[in-house]
Amino acid sequence: MELKQESLAGTLESSDLFIRISPSDEPLEVVINSEVGHQFGDQIRAAVVETLEMLKVTKGIVIVEDKGALDCTIRARVHAAAMRAAGVTEVDWEALS
Template sequence: MRIVNDSLAGTLESSDAVVRVSPHDTLEVTVVSTVEAQFGAQIRAVVADTLDSLDVRDGRVVVEDKGALDCTLRARVQAAVMRASDDDLDWSAL
């Protein structure tokens, strides 16, 4: 999936996350989390897996996490990427 626009999904409420996506020449992922010490590796793994399943190869992804569950992180990344893309969506892949 190709990222062509800036977009965001989510909130900064407790147990949620904001995911910002913008075009970039390479794939760059930044994670800032209130639970970084405990779950930073898991957050990065969920974000990377979600981007891989959507076939995202380039773009800047910034995740501001406030203790979101994996399913919430996945949904926020998917929503932000879909909003930023000009590709036809393969709904069965979700």
């Protein structure tokens, strides 16, 4: 999936996260700021990277402001932001399983 524009997803509310994805010609860069990063930083990064790999996103800048989101929320927010950034409007539900 090629990122064409900057996009946002999520909120800064408790138990959520805010994500900003921007296109870039450079390899994927993921920056995570989290209130629980010392405990769950590796798991947050894994959820973000695995979701982007599933979507075949290899280039771009991803900034995550985490407020204690669960893994399912992280993956959903990353997926939504990536689809918006790529201009995708239809969800391939079979690819999600």
